[in-house]
Amino acid sequence: MTTPPHDEAGPTANPDQQSREEDLVERVLKSFDSCADPRLGQLMTGLVRHLHTYIREVRLTEEEWRRAIDFLTRCGHITDDRRQEFILLSDVLGASMQTIAVNNTAYGDATEATVFGPFFVDGSPEVRLGGDIAGGAAGEPCWVEGTVADTDGKPLPGARIEVWEADDDGLYDVQYDDERTAARAHFHTDDEGRYRFWAITPTPYPIPHDGPVGEMLHAVGRSPMRASHLHFMVSHPAGRTLVTHIFVRGDELLHSDTVFGVKESLVKDFDRQLAGTATPDGRAVDGTWSKVRFDIVLAPARTVPVV
Ligand code: BEZ
Numbered sequence: 001m002t003t004p005p006h007d008e009a010g011p012t013a014n015p016d017q018q019s020r021e022e023d024l025v026e027r028v029l030k031s032f033d034s035c036a037d038p039r040l041g042q043l044m045t046g047l048v049r050h051l052h053t054y055i056r057e058v059r060l061t062e063e064e065w066r067r068a069i070d071f072l073t074r075c076g077h078i079t080d081d082r083r084q085e086f087i088l089l090s091d092v093l094g095a096s097m098q099t100i101a102v103n104n105t106a107y108g109d110a111t112e113a114t115v116f117g118p119f120f121v122d123g124s125p126e127v128r129l130g131g132d133i134a135g136g137a138a139g140e141p142c143w144v145e146g147t148v149a150d151t152d153g154k155p156l157p158g159a160r161i162e163v164w165e166a167d168d169d170g171l172y173d174v175q176y177d178d179e180r181t182a183a184r185a186h187f188h189t190d191d192e193g194r195y196r197f198w199a200i201t202p203t204p205y206p207i208p209h210d211g212p213v214g215e216m217l218h219a220v221g222r223s224p225m226r227a228s229h230l231h232f233m234v235s236h237p238a239g240r241t242l243v244t245h246i247f248v249r250g251d252e253l254l255h256s257d258t259v260f261g262v263k264e265s266l267v268k269d270f271d272r273q274l275a276g277t278a279t280p281d282g283r284a285v286d287g288t289w290s291k292v293r294f295d296i297v298l299a300p301a302r303t304v305p306v307v
């Protein structure tokens, strides 16, 4: 990519100008000297340092600053308890995945984490092991099974597993016009740490792109599409809570997921089964179905962060 032409030279062109700019940065940094909370002081001075570096490096114009403020204002206006434009913004800028990377350092063969997304809802229905989470959502049936264990391979009975996904039209239930709950549920692993359930085979869908974040993606020529996935949140007193998804091997969006959520270890074989193939639990299924195995390993509850 080439640097676009700009009237001003870079920040170091004029020594007097450079010292005026640096002086301002120093004065703003100093204004946090009496902050009583050291962590807050660190967060604020780090933010100021990087923000000023950015403004000086790109030689931000006043018109661009005004448009940025307008963009953030519109992100606020479209946000409510069902739509969170700031999470979307964080996601498409890779900030969510970077925060996950910093906070979920690799531990042995523990399953990797990925982006939470804005569509988790507290209070999902509980289904029995082997039950169906679809709740009427349209899509090809998918049998999902696996285990939850710790990093020593010890099964974790009673682990709570929350799962949620979009339907075949690419919509989560919270995006429906009515209050239906569909394609989300929770259950617990059995005495041997095993779980199984029916879901729907994940399909690709766009993140909500009818707001300012969608406008930005369009302006920079980026797609709003997410690779097909099924969300999991797994918790157990003995382990670090894991927020992750599994992705579908062969999906052509694996390399262009708009929120940078794909990790190779999370790409799984969703084996397509011909119509009439016997199902694992004897359930009668009209048409094709798929099956996938996902064995989950939780890191210990307290892992020392890498600094
Ligand atoms: C999701 O997977 O549900 C999601 C993640 C990030 C942004 C939008 C949606």
Ligand code: FE
Binding pocket: 117, 119, 165, 166, 229, 231
């Ligand atoms: Fe999703």
